[in-house]
Amino acid sequence: MAEEKRQKEILRIERLTVSFAQYEAKTTQRVELPVISDLNVSVREGEVVAVVGSSGSGKSLLAHTVFGLLPQNASVSGDMFYQGMRLRTEDIMRLRGSELALVPQGVSYLDPLMKTGKQILNGRRDAVSREKMQKLFVRYGLEQGVAQQYPFELSGGMARRVLLMTALMSEPKLIVADEPTTGMDFSLATKAMEDFRGFADEGNGVLLITHDLKLALTVADRVIVFYAGTTLEEATAADFKDGRLLRHPYTRALYRAMPEHGFAALPGTQPYVRDMPKGCPFAPRCPKRGVGCDGEIPVTAVRGGSVRCVRYAKTSLPEA
Amino acid sequence: MRYIKFLFQNLVKMATLLVGVSIVAFTLVSMSPIDPVQANVGTLGYMRMTPEKKAEFASYWGEDVPPVERYLNWAGDFIRGDMGISLKYNRPVAEVVSEKFRNSLLLMCVAWILSGVFGILLGVIAGYYRDRWQDRLIKGYALLLASTPAFWIALVLLMVFAVWLQWLPVGMNVPIGMAAAEVGFLERLRHLILPAAALSLTGVANIALHTREKMIDIMESDYVLFARARGERGGAIVRRHALRNILLPAITLQFGSVSEIFGGSVLIEQVFSYPGLGQAAVDAGLGSDVALLLAITVVSTLFVFCGNLIANVLYGVVDPRIRRGGYER
Amino acid sequence: MKDKAVGAGRIKNMRRRTRVTVVCAVLLLAAVLVAGVLLGERAVQTDFSRKNVTPCIPYLFGTDWMGRDMLARTLKGLSTSIFIGILASAISALVALVLGTMAATLGKGADAAITWLIDLMLGVPHIVLLVLISYALGKGFWGVTVGVALTHWPGLCRVLRSEILQIRESTYIGVARQLGKSPWYIAKTHIFPQILPQFLAGLILLFPHAILHEASVTFLGFGLSPEKPAIGMILSESMSYLSTGKWWLALFPGLALVLVVVLFERIGNGVRTLLDPASAHE
Numbered sequence: 001m002a003e004e005k006r007q008k009e010i011l012r013i014e015r016l017t018v019s020f021a022q023y024e025a026k027t028t029q030r031v032e033l034p035v036i037s038d039l040n041v042s043v044r045e046g047e048v049v050a051v052v053g054s055s056g057s058g059k060s061l062l063a064h065t066v067f068g069l070l071p072q073n074a075s076v077s078g079d080m081f082y083q084g085m086r087l088r089t090e091d092i093m094r095l096r097g098s099e100l101a102l103v104p105q106g107v108s109y110l111d112p113l114m115k116t117g118k119q120i121l122n123g124r125r126d127a128v129s130r131e132k133m134q135k136l137f138v139r140y141g142l143e144q145g146v147a148q149q150y151p152f153e154l155s156g157g158m159a160r161r162v163l164l165m166t167a168l169m170s171e172p173k174l175i176v177a178d179e180p181t182t183g184m185d186f187s188l189a190t191k192a193m194e195d196f197r198g199f200a201d202e203g204n205g206v207l208l209i210t211h212d213l214k215l216a217l218t219v220a221d222r223v224i225v226f227y228a229g230t231t232l233e234e235a236t237a238a239d240f241k242d243g244r245l246l247r248h249p250y251t252r253a254l255y256r257a258m259p260e261h262g263f264a265a266l267p268g269t270q271p272y273v274r275d276m277p278k279g280c281p282f283a284p285r286c287p288k289r290g291v292g293c294d295g296e297i298p299v300t301a302v303r304g305g306s307v308r309c310v311r312y313a314k315t316s317l318p319e320a
Numbered sequence: 321m322r323y324i325k326f327l328f329q330n331l332v333k334m335a336t337l338l339v340g341v342s343i344v345a346f347t348l349v350s351m352s353p354i355d356p357v358q359a360n361v362g363t364l365g366y367m368r369m370t371p372e373k374k375a376e377f378a379s380y381w382g383e384d385v386p387p388v389e390r391y392l393n394w395a396g397d398f399i400r401g402d403m404g405i406s407l408k409y410n411r412p413v414a415e416v417v418s419e420k421f422r423n424s425l426l427l428m429c430v431a432w433i434l435s436g437v438f439g440i441l442l443g444v445i446a447g448y449y450r451d452r453w454q455d456r457l458i459k460g461y462a463l464l465l466a467s468t469p470a471f472w473i474a475l476v477l478l479m480v481f482a483v484w485l486q487w488l489p490v491g492m493n494v495p496i497g498m499a500a501a502e503v504g505f506l507e508r509l510r511h512l513i514l515p516a517a518a519l520s521l522t523g524v525a526n527i528a529l530h531t532r533e534k535m536i537d538i539m540e541s542d543y544v545l546f547a548r549a550r551g552e553r554g555g556a557i558v559r560r561h562a563l564r565n566i567l568l569p570a571i572t573l574q575f576g577s578v579s580e581i582f583g584g585s586v587l588i589e590q591v592f593s594y595p596g597l598g599q600a601a602v603d604a605g606l607g608s609d610v611a612l613l614l615a616i617t618v619v620s621t622l623f624v625f626c627g628n629l630i631a632n633v634l635y636g637v638v639d640p641r642i643r644r645g646g647y648e649r
Numbered sequence: 650m651k652d653k654a655v656g657a658g659r660i661k662n663m664r665r666r667t668r669v670t671v672v673c674a675v676l677l678l679a680a681v682l683v684a685g686v687l688l689g690e691r692a693v694q695t696d697f698s699r700k701n702v703t704p705c706i707p708y709l710f711g712t713d714w715m716g717r718d719m720l721a722r723t724l725k726g727l728s729t730s731i732f733i734g735i736l737a738s739a740i741s742a743l744v745a746l747v748l749g750t751m752a753a754t755l756g757k758g759a760d761a762a763i764t765w766l767i768d769l770m771l772g773v774p775h776i777v778l779l780v781l782i783s784y785a786l787g788k789g790f791w792g793v794t795v796g797v798a799l800t801h802w803p804g805l806c807r808v809l810r811s812e813i814l815q816i817r818e819s820t821y822i823g824v825a826r827q828l829g830k831s832p833w834y835i836a837k838t839h840i841f842p843q844i845l846p847q848f849l850a851g852l853i854l855l856f857p858h859a860i861l862h863e864a865s866v867t868f869l870g871f872g873l874s875p876e877k878p879a880i881g882m883i884l885s886e887s888m889s890y891l892s893t894g895k896w897w898l899a900l901f902p903g904l905a906l907v908l909v910v911v912l913f914e915r916i917g918n919g920v921r922t923l924l925d926p927a928s929a930h931e
Contacts, residue, residue, distance in 0.1 A: 067548070067549045069545055069548055069549060093551070096548075096549055096550065096551050097549065097550040097551025097552070098551065101550075102546065102549040102550070104542065104545075104546050104549070105542075108541075108542040108543065109542045109543055109545070109546040110543055110546070111543045111547070111560075111561050111564065111565070112543070112565070112641065113564045113565055113568075113639075113640065114560075114561070114564065122550055122552075123552075123556075123560070150640045150641065150644065152640075152641050153644065166550065
């Protein structure tokens with residue numbers, strides 16, 4: 001892992017906070033509802049970084065933030081860096097669709113009335129691009145005829161490969177994949193993961209946003225655990241080989257919820273942004289809840305990863 | 321093939337509906353306290369009728385003939401192309417209808433195309449600029465227009481452009497004192513402008529509002545979001561994705577609105593004394609010209625059904641999801 | 650999730666505003682109705698000493714070629730139109746309710762027949778059908794009212810039919826049926842309360858169409874008789890005088906009609922918003 005750290009960073013997001021302006025019920029006053037708060041993520045060359053969180057944790061908004069797709073009433077603070085340079089809105093406009101590519105959830109992200117070939121080319125008409133597309137078809141085992149088909153004619157697996165190809169056409173440096181395996185069976189999803197791994201191994205980066213921890217662990221180098229709009233832990237994939245190496249109680253709960261580790265479901269639900277508890281958002285469900293959980297929770301570096309939990313802030317010692 | 325079957329089903333349904341309409345119309349006309357024979361005895365048309373024609377007329381409308389038999393007499397002749405004699409115009413009904421229909425068709429086509437083009441355009445703009453001033457302006461205009469009777473718009477246009485500014489003729493397809501054949505194409509066109517404008521203005525509202533809704537759906541769709549993520553900008557998104565997805569439902573809607581355009585034309589023809597089918601229908605109704613009234617009812621219904629049929633067929637032919645048999649609509 | 654949170658306050662604000670709009674619109678229409686009844690005398694009063702007066706302070710809408718006060722005539726005409734509109738819409742909505750319920754509950758045959766009937770009604774252009782019905786009934790007040798009532802139910806009927814079909818699918822209806830409740834009981838306690846909002850909003854939104862069509866048919870000469878001031882009649886008569894520059898004869902009565910239609914539209918949409926549980930404050 002140490003050598004990976006020396007790899008060049010492609011994307012770094014620091015203390016990202018996204019909130020929506022909304023109107024309060026009785027007072028009709030404008031309030032800012034944070035949907036992502038104090039989020040840190042980085043992706044280096046050759047890396048697949050998984051952002052794992054259950055639905056409603058705001059992880060899709062992370063993808064939208066990176067691509068500048070948030071609605072008007074959203075406000076963003078924090079810093080984003082692309083290859084060491086600070087990303088401004090104009091930069092995002094320029095980079096999206098070329099060096100930054102999004103792989104969306106499913107076939108509904110394709111224009112239903114446009115043939116897939118045209119959508120992959122995305123306005124390009126030159127011979128080089130066509131040839132590139134044909135090569136991609138060969139590489140991903142699709143028949144050339146698929147280019148003449150409409151999205152509704154594609155099977156789930158074909159649609160996934162078409163969506164990946166839309167990203168690869170521009171030879172991006174970073175792919176952000178937002179729940180790219182929704183509605184796929186395990187073997188198809190695994191194939192999708194292998195494709196992302198292959199892309200990263202060519203010296204690129206992948207930010208994989210998913211709710212499926214097990215699937216993410218098949219390819220990810222690092223896992224960022226996302227809960228109610230914030231990161232609770234950053235761990236290496238290797239940490240998940242042994243539950244005791246994990247830092248945050250939530251991550252451990254996720255670990256125990258995996259089929260091979262006992263399938264133990266965590267009681268309770270994620271808090272809704274409106275009634276977010278003070279301090280640690282996980283505190284109401286945390287088995288190890290204690291004093292200090294409702295205060296400011298700093299991020300602490302622990303064993304090559306990091307964690308946002310008061311118990312580490314105090315002692316920085318692994319608990320028994 | 322599935323598609324042929326679909327077409328066949330549509331045609332059968334249309335035929336049964338048409339028979340239904342003719343029965344309803346015939347019954348209504350028969351119900352009237354106005355006796356067509358009595359009402360028309362004194363007219364020139366009736367007096368000039370040959371004895372056979374008088375017998376035919378009595379077989380449709382005579383009080384001594386049972387209603388069902390009268391209907392069958394009328395319908396039988398109608399299908400054979402004999403629609404009877406128009407007493408008001410003193411000519412065969414078929415002749416009157418075809419001439420008037422051609423006049424109306426010109427007016428309706430122009431209005432149909434204009435309202436379609438502008439309606440879609442305004443709807444796209446409003447939907448794209450949702451809740452901004454452009455949207456509010458267009459939406460307000462469309463909602464106001466939807467509450468405005470077509471004939472009043474026609475009156476206002478007439479007052480402004482014909483009476484006040486005197487740019488365009490007050491009415492009449494043909495200037496008084498001139499035979500129809502002498503009227504040049506340009507002169508006819510000049511007479512068409514105001515009626516067509518009035519009819520288009522009211523037609524725009526409906527299509528603009530529907531297109532706006534659809535445009536809003538599209539702008540919020542996943543595929544537009546993805547297009548933006550791929551670096552496409554506003555104009556390109558409208559051209560590449562929005563228009564592609566809007567045109568088909570909009571054109572279908574426009575074919576389905578033939579009934580409204582026809583209804584509007586009846587009123588507007590009245591205002592401008594435009595010699596079309598609508599004016600003939602009003603004349604026939606006021607003058608108890610029952611044969612003409614029935615014929616116009618059946619023909620206008622057929623016209624509406626054709627519009628609906630084209631709408632259905634168009635969807636099947638143009639939308640790949642149906643053409644290529646992806647799923648049922 | 651996000652949408653639900655978007656300003657419950659904004660919704661509440663909007664609801665308050667909607668309520669105010671509806672009340673104001675109802676009051677305004679009631680005022681027109683009352684004014685029309687009170688001004689009945691004045692509307693038909695002819696006075697050749699004041700004929701063709703352009704709009705001025707004593708005669709806001711001017712006077713016509715017989716010296717009749719156009720404002721009084723317009724108000725009287727509008728009140729007649731509103732009355733016919735309300736009557737015709739009520740009948741029409743009732744027909745829609747009965748046929749819609751029948752289509753949704755009496756099995757396939759009835760459904761097919763009623764759907765066919767709806768298609769038939771929508772196939773004939775509205776105006777042509779109105780002319781036919783009016784002709785059948787010998788024109789006049791009942792000719793228009795019945796005509797408008799009989800031509801406006803199909804749209805609402807379709808909505809109610811699909812709504813009822815949906816409600817019938819729900820489990821509690823199935824439970825009620827298994828408990829041996831009678832169809833009438835089920836309709837009364839489970840179906841009608843649920844479709845009431847749709848029905849009411851649909852009913853009110855029929856008014857604008859009804860009034861517009863009444864005016865149109867009268868304009869064409871099939872509606873109310875010439876001696877009754879009706880907006881359609883006023884506008885139809887004005888046509889003979891437009892070419893001589895008497896613009897006020899057509900402009901103000903038409904504007905007033907548009908205003909009435911817009912008010913009804915507002916009330917209908919307002920009622921729908923207020924009754925729609927989805928837009929209610931949680």
